[in-house]
Amino acid sequence: xxxxxxxxxxxxxxxxxxxxxxxxxxxxxxxxxxxxxxxxxxxxxxxxxxxxxxxxxxxxxxxxxxxxxxxxxxxxxxxxxxxxxxxxxxxxxxxxxxxxxxxxxxxxxxxxxxxxxxxxxxxxxxxxxxxxxxxxxxxxxxxxxxxxxxxxxxxxxxxxxxxxxxxxxxxxxxxxxxxxxxxxxxxxxxxxxxxxxxxxxxxxxxxxxxxxxxxxxxxxxxxxxxxxxxxxxxxxxxxxxxxxxxxxxxxxxxxxxxxxxxxxxxxxxxxxxxxxxxxxxxxxxxxxxxxxxxxxxxxxxxxxxxxxxxxxxxxxxxxxxxxxxxxxxxxxxxxxxxxxxxxxxxxxxxxxxxxxxxxxxxxxxxxxxxxxxxxxxxxxxxxxxxxxxxxxxxxxxxxxxxxxxxxxxxxxxxxxxxxxx
Numbered sequence: 001x002x003x004x005x006x007x008x009x010x011x012x013x014x015x016x017x018x019x020x021x022x023x024x025x026x027x028x029x030x031x032x033x034x035x036x037x038x039x040x041x042x043x044x045x046x047x048x049x050x051x052x053x054x055x056x057x058x059x060x061x062x063x064x065x066x067x068x069x070x071x072x073x074x075x076x077x078x079x080x081x082x083x084x085x086x087x088x089x090x091x092x093x094x095x096x097x098x099x100x101x102x103x104x105x106x107x108x109x110x111x112x113x114x115x116x117x118x119x120x121x122x123x124x125x126x127x128x129x130x131x132x133x134x135x136x137x138x139x140x141x142x143x144x145x146x147x148x149x150x151x152x153x154x155x156x157x158x159x160x161x162x163x164x165x166x167x168x169x170x171x172x173x174x175x176x177x178x179x180x181x182x183x184x185x186x187x188x189x190x191x192x193x194x195x196x197x198x199x200x201x202x203x204x205x206x207x208x209x210x211x212x213x214x215x216x217x218x219x220x221x222x223x224x225x226x227x228x229x230x231x232x233x234x235x236x237x238x239x240x241x242x243x244x245x246x247x248x249x250x251x252x253x254x255x256x257x258x259x260x261x262x263x264x265x266x267x268x269x270x271x272x273x274x275x276x277x278x279x280x281x282x283x284x285x286x287x288x289x290x291x292x293x294x295x296x297x298x299x300x301x302x303x304x305x306x307x308x309x310x311x312x313x314x315x316x317x318x319x320x321x322x323x324x325x326x327x328x329x330x331x332x333x334x335x336x337x338x339x340x341x342x343x344x345x346x347x348x349x350x351x352x353x354x355x356x357x358x359x360x361x362x363x364x365x366x367x368x369x370x371x372x373x374x375x376x377x378x379x380x381x382x383x384x385x386x387x388x389x390x391x392x393x394x395x396x397x398x399x400x401x402x403x404x405x406x407x408x409x410x411x412x413x414x415x416x417x418x419x420x421x
Contacts, residue, residue, distance in 0.1 A: 004252070005052060005084060009043070009074070012228055013408065017072030018045070019369065019401045026064070026071070032370065033073065034058040036175075036338075037131050037138060040075040041085075044068035054081045058136055061087060076228045083198065083226065083253045091255060093152075093189050094224045094231035095127060095140070098246050101178040102349060110280040112169055116270045119178070120146035126180040130165055133338075134172035139165040142190060144183065149265035150190050158266075163273045170278040184243050185233050188222050190265070193257035205254035212258065214239040219259060226253040296330045325352055332358050341374050348378025356386045363394060372402045380409035388413065 016029070033040075037058040044051040046069045054061045056078055079091040101124060108114040119128070128141040139161060142150040151162035168174060181189075196212070199205035205223055213221040213236040225232040225248040232247035295302050295309040296319050302309055307316055319327070331343035332355065347355040359375050366372055376394055379387045391413070394406035 006050065008228065012074055014043075014072040014074050015040070016370070016373070017043075017401055018070045019072075019399075020070060021068055023369075023399070029071075029073075029370075030060070034060075035133060035136065037133075037136060038073075038075065039078050039081065040073055041081060043072040043074065045070040045072075052085070054085050054087065056081060056087075056089070057138065061085070074228065077226060077231060079224075079226045079231070079255065080228050080253065091195060093193075094226070094233075094255070095129075095179070095189070096181065096185070096231050096233065096246050097129075097177075097179050098230060101126075101180060103176070103178060105176070105280060112166065112274050112278045112280055113271060113276075115169075115280060116148075116274075119143060119148075122146055124178065124180060125183055125186055126178065127186075129177045129179065130169065131175040132168040132172050133175060135168065137168075139168065141165060142186060144186060144265060148268040148270055149186075151268065159268060162268050162270060166270060166273045166278075169280050170275070171281065173281055176280070182243065182245060184220075184235060185245065187262050187265075188220060188235065188257075188259060191259045191261065191263040193222060193259045195255055196258050197256045199254040199256070200252055202249050202254060205256060209234075209236045209256055210239045212256070213237060216258065220262075222257040222259075223247075224255040224257065225249070225251045226255060227251045294335065296327070325350070325354065328352060329355055329358060332362065337368070337371065341371060344371070344374045344378045348381035351382050351384070353382070353384045353386065356382070356384065356390060360390050360393075363390065363397075369399055369401050372397070372399065373405055376402060376406045376409060380413065 033055060035058065039056050041055065042053040044053065044065045046067060051065050051068070053064065054076075077094075078089075079094060081087060082089050082091055101122065103115070103118055105115065108118060123146040125144050127143065130139045130141070131137075132139070137154060139153045140151065141148055141162065142152075148162065150158060151165055153161045153164055156164060169176075197205075197208060199208065209221050209223045213219070217238055219237075220242070221236045223234040223236065225234070225246075227248055230246065230248075233243070233245045234241055234247045235243040295306075295314055295316065302316075308314070309316060319330075328343055328347055328350070329352075332340065332347070334340045334343060344359070347359070356379075359379065363372060363375050366375075372394075376391065379391050379394070388410070391406050391410045395403055395410055397403045397406065
């Protein structure tokens, strides 16, 4: 297993590291990855050995090494970890995340009812992934043409799961992502497929699926390609491939699933469980605390009812009238690291040129490698010349992790421009 992983890592890019042990606060990194429910594995390297330590939804599986020289962290799918580390866990429903959709919660005033109405308006078929950062658990809401047809948490399904997720949205800080799926894949995954075999060679998996789907005439069989980064689907019916999406023939793990009967969807009504005026919470420190409010001018803690900041005198009513882009610029100075990270990601997605001077200022004064990496990734999403110039500067950053990431993104952007000419 160790040699196989080392071979894979030659082609993969870590999301963190490699970084020397003296340049990293390990307990801080572990807490950040735990609170953000990361799934992946750490690589601890020394002259004597290389050790791997998996993490599933923020929980470590194993003991930290007493000594290491270099540390890296690679994101991974849960099923990849289960197979490669022989973990005593059941593989999860393989949800492909290659087609994300962005919803501007600010434009909905963080209103939960408006959020679900927007999903209906999008007529999306797919799923919403909701990470509760307080309870440290994930929930999923499944959609067909914008209507909710199922919901799941680790402990619950259907209506009870939907009620729990809505409660979490209104009470705790949650991260929300929306992804698209084809109808045939959604139907398959929600019919509780049973894993029938795991293969390490595509030829064996292909032959097995063709033969089994012939024996179970009329019942689809799903072959899933499991990589470090994502899943892919290939659906067989009566021995033939009838659908394929994001399937990777180069991976070394394949899962075969069979469904005896496709589930008929029931429409779930979220509005029955939403209190009028309920908001999606942005920040909450623990189950017993209230939301923490900050003045966007001086970032001192204020009361929810304050209209004028008692510390600096800023008119908070004026803030609500500002354009969304200007609020983002102010949010780059938010005192909570996770909020700053979210804003940096958003200005990158929105290609906000006016944010580049502030990003440069942050890059010059910040010492946090995680935040610096977020700035590099945001610049990589931008189309402006100024973003390219800042990437060039960051490719000479004192931190090796920042320098290597900036060089990688810079080379990719330059290659992309050359190919488009």
